[in-house]
Amino acid sequence: MKKALVIENEPLTERIGLLSLKVDQHLCMAFNPGQFLKIGLSDGRFDPLFPRPFTVHSLQKNTLRILYQVVGKGTRALRIIKAGSYVEVLAPLGQPYPKDIEFPLALVGGGVGVAGFGFLLERLSSQRRKETALYYGASKRSDLVRLDYFKSFEVPLRLATEDGSLGFKGYITDLLEKDLKERCFRTIIACGPLPMLKRLKESLKGSGIKLYLSLENFMACGTGFCMGCVLPKRSGGYVHLCKDGPTLLAEEIEL
Numbered sequence: 001m002k003k004a005l006v007i008e009n010e011p012l013t014e015r016i017g018l019l020s021l022k023v024d025q026h027l028c029m030a031f032n033p034g035q036f037l038k039i040g041l042s043d044g045r046f047d048p049l050f051p052r053p054f055t056v057h058s059l060q061k062n063t064l065r066i067l068y069q070v071v072g073k074g075t076r077a078l079r080i081i082k083a084g085s086y087v088e089v090l091a092p093l094g095q096p097y098p099k100d101i102e103f104p105l106a107l108v109g110g111g112v113g114v115a116g117f118g119f120l121l122e123r124l125s126s127q128r129r130k131e132t133a134l135y136y137g138a139s140k141r142s143d144l145v146r147l148d149y150f151k152s153f154e155v156p157l158r159l160a161t162e163d164g165s166l167g168f169k170g171y172i173t174d175l176l177e178k179d180l181k182e183r184c185f186r187t188i189i190a191c192g193p194l195p196m197l198k199r200l201k202e203s204l205k206g207s208g209i210k211l212y213l214s215l216e217n218f219m220a221c222g223t224g225f226c227m228g229c230v231l232p233k234r235s236g237g238y239v240h241l242c243k244d245g246p247t248l249l250a251e252e253i254e255l
């Protein structure tokens with residue numbers, strides 16, 4: 001594992017934060033959108049054996065950003081880490097988003113599942129961005145974070161909140177399904193809570209749209225050794241989410 005300097009740790013909401021790390025040029029060159037890293041705290045505030053996995057949210061000029069949500073011990077420890085301290089980083093891990101994406105493309109993020117799409121949009125050419133739409137849903141307005149950053153890509157930004165406090169009232173999947181009556185996408189990449197991903201998989205069955213899901217699972221080693229993250233494949237056998245994923249073609253896996 002390498003050490004990375006914490007440049008800033010900005011609280012965005014009560015439970016969501018933006019961690020900015022300084023990383024070396026070698027790591028910057030090695031990362032592609034869709035890949036992830038594991039972060040540990042060298043003072044042992046995380047279980048030392050299990051650094052936690054996070055998607056790269058943004059990577060610009062040696063600054064790597066993570067959008068994280070506090071759910072338990074590790075992310076609580078991350079929340080209070082101060083600028084000027086160091087974290088341990090294991091990276092890059094996993095496979096990038098597919099290289100042969102067919103456009104038009106819709107990116108569908110539920111909650112902090114939207115994180116990885118920032119880095120993808122940073123790397124798409126302006127021509128490709130014109131053929132991309134970002135769908136972003138959360139339970140309420142204040143949980144839709146980094147809106148100015150996402151707006152800066154000038155892609156259609158379709159927002160939904162469950163309580164209707166911003167954008168469409170309902171689930172982001174409802175908004176997408178409504179739009180699909182008038183708009184066509186050839187590929188959809190989705191990341192978010194499991195019920196959202198299951199719903200998308202079900203509703204897009206037979207639509208001809210290629211659906212990729214970015215999945216989460218408990219990841220102990222993150223490198224394919226422990227079997228902690230395996231998922232059954234529809235054709236039989238298993239995939240290692242950490243090594244073969246985290247983004248997989250929906251039709252190839254059982255959820």
Ligand SMILES: Cc1cc2nc3c(=O)[nH]c(=O)nc-3n(C[C@H](O)[C@H](O)[C@H](O)COP(=O)(O)OP(=O)(O)OC[C@H]3O[C@@H](n4cnc5c(N)ncnc54)[C@H](O)[C@@H]3O)c2cc1C
Pocket residue numbers: 036052053054055056066067068069070071072073074075076112115116215216217218219246
């Ligand atoms: C490839 C990959 C990429 C990820 N990218 C991000 C990211 O960009 N931003 C981000 O915030 N998180 C991301 N996660 C999830 C993140 O790794 C976990 O939330 C984190 O490991 C939880 O650690 P913890 O010690 O705080 O919680 P733990 O103490 O390990 O768990 C505390 C409780 O929270 C539950 N829990 C654990 N993970 C989650 C979860 N994801 N959602 C809801 N409940 C959970 C556990 O079941 C447990 O009940 C990613 C996970 C994977 C596998």
Ligand code: FES
Pocket residue numbers: 218219220221222223224225226227228229230240241242243
């Ligand atoms: S996390 Fe160990 S095999 Fe995937």
